[in-house]
Amino acid sequence: MMKIDTKNYYTILNVSQEATEDEIKKAFYKLVRIYTNEQHHEEYQLIREAYNALSNSEQRRAYDEQIIHEDINILLNEADRLLENEQTANAIVKIKQALAINPKHLNARKLLAQGYMRNGQFEQAIQVLKDLQSDIPNDVGILISLMDAYIELQRYKDAANYAEQALSLEPTNDFLVMDLARIYSIDNRIKDIFTLFKNHLKDPIVLRNLPIIIMMWDYAMYYNYENKVKQAEDKLQHLAIENRDDVIIGIIRHVEDHSEKWFGFRHAIQFVKNLNNYGNPDFAQWTSNMQQYVTDDIYYFGDIDYGDFAIKHGGKPSKNTPPKQVKMQETFSQQIPVKQEQHTYQSSPVSAQVREVAFRGSVFWAILFGIIFAVSTESIGLGVIVALVWYFLAGYIKNIFSFLIGCGCLLIIATLVIGVIINIFS
Structure with a gap:
């Protein structure tokens, strides 16, 4: 006899998820004649557990919801993995499969909007986000996502509108204040910038x-x-x-x-x-x-x-x-x-x-020196090293050159002075 190694009750009874009560009952009696309690105790217990769950209408409804939830989670976890690997189009397909099971699943709808945003489909993202907002109007995350989508479309008045709504729900959110100020600046709403700062x-x-x-x-x-x-x-x-x-x-x-x-x-x-x-x-x-x-x-x-x-x-x-x-x-x-x-300075870890x-140097000069050395020596590696050394140690290099130049100047002056003295006394 084959061992039953699944925990899906419909699979255990070998019936479909749409099976009637009579079909479930017939499948149960057929299996218990094969898998008797005396000879196949473990299998019998699984069959009995599946029948008890599916023969009761309330337990069956709860079990069906659990299966749906697990299937959606599998699809959404896979979509998350695909988004992390920048396979956005494939992720959107998985999310839509989850939504086909439960069109009102909140996390799936939020993830779909995120997928559309990453894929540059901002109009589609806005449509999903607006549908979400109608269901949960005071969700700050949804309002911020709408703000971001409208910024990408360069529709700054709409972006400001959603940023203002989000800020009204979280008035102490400094990041929202800065986002809104940037939107006002882009939209040339200068007075609104300073009114925003004054109120905050x-x-x-x-x-x-x-x-x-x-x-x-x-x-x-x-x-x-x-x-x-x-x-x-x-x-x-x-x-x-x-x-x-x-x-x-x-x-x-x-x-x-x-x-x-x-x-x-x-x-x-x-x-x-x-x-x-x-x-x-x-x-x-x-x-x-x-x-x-x-x-x-x-x-x-x-x-x-x-x-x-x-x-x-x-x-x-x-x-x-x-x-x-x-x-x-x-x-x-x-x-x-x-x-x-007045304060007396004391060393601080900050x-x-x-x-x-x-002691960092200019990025421009670091790149320029790197290119010069790479071309003159025909070695890209040496050019990169020179650029990095200049960028991170320019201040030290300048100080060393200043010291050497100072020493050289002093040596020249000393030589001239000694020469003059020798000429005077010779």
Whole structure:
């Protein structure tokens, strides 16, 4: 006799899932005559268990739902695996198979929207997400997904609408605030940006608000709102009273993520320099290196966004710069007063986070030197090594060259002086 090794009750009784009560009963009696309790106890118990479950209408309904749930889970797990392997089209097929079993399955519908988004089918994703929203209108995740889909379609008013709905449900969600501010900026809704910041940044200001304050500061400088710049800096200085290292590191990270061709970049460096009045050497090294980096970069490439050529930090704008921007640049080249108590520097583990960037070089020069060495030596590997060495150790290399040049100059001067002395006394 064959051993029954399945736990599917319909398979055990050898009937279909649509079998009637009579068909189930006949199948049961046929099997128990073959698999008797005395000779095939284990098989008999399975047959009896299957018959008891399927002969009771309520138990059978619950069992059918369990089977459906398991089948859907298998399909959705497979779809997840395919999405992770970027086989999006195949994943969508699996999800649709799951939805054919249960068209209202929430997780399957959410996964289908995700699949459409990854496949660039944004209109289809929006349709699925809107159907979901009608069933669960206060789901923030669905609203954010709708926002993302409309951003991809460059329909920014619709994107802002769903972002606003999500923010009304989670008013303390800083990431939503930043997403909405970016949408307003793209859609040129400048007043809405600062209204959003004003409503969100209410006293007491806490460290969690730092990214929002820096973003407000960024936009205020970009759109030339001097009063907003001051408001943001007041908030940063207030936070810095008890969280100075965190504030400085937050600004440093923001600066390094943005273009050095924008004059706000230089202003931010100066602001960090003034905040670091207690002499953290890592922050001091960073501001020194970044100011030199900006000076070098602008000397070679000019201040492209604003028509300034070879303008240094604290220099004068060119004649081509619009009057309002001239005023802003002259303002930003001045020392920034910082309201704070004097502190004595003590080494902080937080400061170590900026050490690795304090001596980095320009990406442009790293790539350029790498290409030059690769071409001249006909070795791509050597070019890559040179580029990496320059990028990570440019500050050290510059210091070494400066030292050697200084020594050379002193040697030349000493030689000349000795020569003059010999001529005088000879």
